[in-house]
Amino acid sequence: MNALTTPMERAREDLAAARVLVDAGFPSQALSRACAAALSAARAALLAVDEVPSTSAGVVAAFSRRVVADDSLEPDHARALRKLFEDRNDVEHALAETPQSEAEDALVSAKLVVTAAVRFIDERSAQPVTRSAGA
Numbered sequence: 161m162n163a164l165t166t167p168m169e170r171a172r173e174d175l176a177a178a179r180v181l182v183d184a185g186f187p188s189q190a191l192s193r194a195c196a197a198a199l200s201a202a203r204a205a206l207l208a209v210d211e212v213p214s215t216s217a218g219v220v221a222a223f224s225r226r227v228v229a230d231d232s233l234e235p236d237h238a239r240a241l242r243k244l245f246e247d248r249n250d251v252e253h254a255l256a257e258t259p260q261s262e263a264e265d266a267l268v269s270a271k272l273v274v275t276a277a278v279r280f281i282d283e284r285s286a287q288p289v290t291r292s293a294g295a
Contacts, residue, residue, distance in 0.1 A: 167207065171200035171274050178267050187263030188251045194270035195248035198241050201277035208284045220245050227280055237276045240269040
């Protein structure tokens, strides 16, 4: 990956890495990569509305506020991102073990967020640009 990799490209790479880690029997690491994928996709969606939070917690909050609350996406998408974020914190900071089934669920949730973010970005890019009367 190079410095020009977009957040959505990173999300797809992290999803693929999470799948490999689940299949190889590393569920805690897979959950972490699944969360990274969802956060990257959420960052990409936020870039589409010109918001650039500086922290992962900020991404979770802004995604809920700017992308989901505007009725663009279902509240389930924000809940999925928040749960992934909280589960990753448990795994990385509290050193909690992740059961294989929970890692599989995390991968499904991350795919849900990535797919929703792609749809959000596509819909926004299809909208015509409006100009103000003073422009």
